[in-house]
Amino acid sequence: MSFSQQLREEADHIFNACYNHPFIQGIADGTLGKEQLIHYVKQDFEYLNAIMQAYAFGITKSSRREDMEMFNTSISFVLNSETHPHVNLCNVAGVKYEDLQGYPLAPTAQHYTRHMLNASQSGTLGEVIAVVLPCPYIYLDIGERLVKEVNPDTSHPFYEWITFYGVQTEEVRMYKYLKRLDELAEAATEEERKRMKEHFMISCQLEYMFFDMAYTLQNWPVQKQCTAVSN
Numbered sequence: 444m445s446f447s448q449q450l451r452e453e454a455d456h457i458f459n460a461c462y463n464h465p466f467i468q469g470i471a472d473g474t475l476g477k478e479q480l481i482h483y484v485k486q487d488f489e490y491l492n493a494i495m496q497a498y499a500f501g502i503t504k505s506s507r508r509e510d511m512e513m514f515n516t517s518i519s520f521v522l523n524s525e526t527h528p529h530v531n532l533c534n535v536a537g538v539k540y541e542d543l544q545g546y547p548l549a550p551t552a553q554h555y556t557r558h559m560l561n562a563s564q565s566g567t568l569g570e571v572i573a574v575v576l577p578c579p580y581i582y583l584d585i586g587e588r589l590v591k592e593v594n595p596d597t598s599h600p601f602y603e604w605i606t607f608y609g610v611q612t613e614e615v616r617m618y619k620y621l622k623r624l625d626e627l628a629e630a631a632t633e634e635e636r637k638r639m640k641e642h643f644m645i646s647c648q649l650e651y652m653f654f655d656m657a658y659t660l661q662n663w664p665v666q667k668q669c670t671a672v673s674n
């Protein structure tokens with residue numbers, strides 16, 4: 444079994460938990476609430492900025508043009524295409540996309556972005572791939588399962604979100620990452636392979652937590668009190 448197959452098997456329960464999370468099931472049956480959609484898009488806009496920076500660290504660790512191209516394609520994908528599923532969610536929530544940009548990170552988004560940026564800044568090329576991989580991998584899995592199980596038509600409120608992640612070129616992008624991860628894992632020391640696995644598993648857990656953050660409208664626990672002004 445290849446290294447990437449081992450990781451996928453090890454994380455199977457997390458992939459399943461993500462699919463069964465009420466956030467995704469709310470997308471599936473079209474009932475996800477406006478507040479949850481807005482919180483998700485605000486946080487995901489910032490998350491996608493951070494993953495582009497992680498991809499850019501991947502370029503700084505690359506010496507082959509093919510690897511630079513792989514990360515560059517992912518950055519272009521986020522900049523030029525991944526706005527579409529966000530716009531779908533904004534349309535359902537009845538808000539403008541531009542109004543959901545530039546918000547502070549909630550705890551889980553803070554955790555996930557720091558995890559990705561720390562590992563990609565301090566790690567090897569293999570570690571960069573391992574830490575960013577769950578992002579496209581889990582959404583491809585969710586999208587494919589939703590297309591198969593919900594089989595939405597254009598009247599479904601989240602038709603565009605579902606078909607974007609379930610029926611598109613994500614698969615081609617993914618296989619490049621998996622192939623390269625296996626090559627790098629084969630040449631890596633046991634220590635490095637251990638770090639790659641740890642980065643991958645933590646990113647998978649944080650993908651689950653990200654859905655939970657959006658669903659529960661997670662925020663920092665201590666907020667400034669608004670005291671009534673009395674005359």
Ligand SMILES: Cc1ncc(CN)c(N)n1
Nearest residue numbers: 487490578579582650653
């Ligand atoms: C947190 C998260 N993970 C993954 C994806 C899909 N690229 C996303 N938009 N946001």
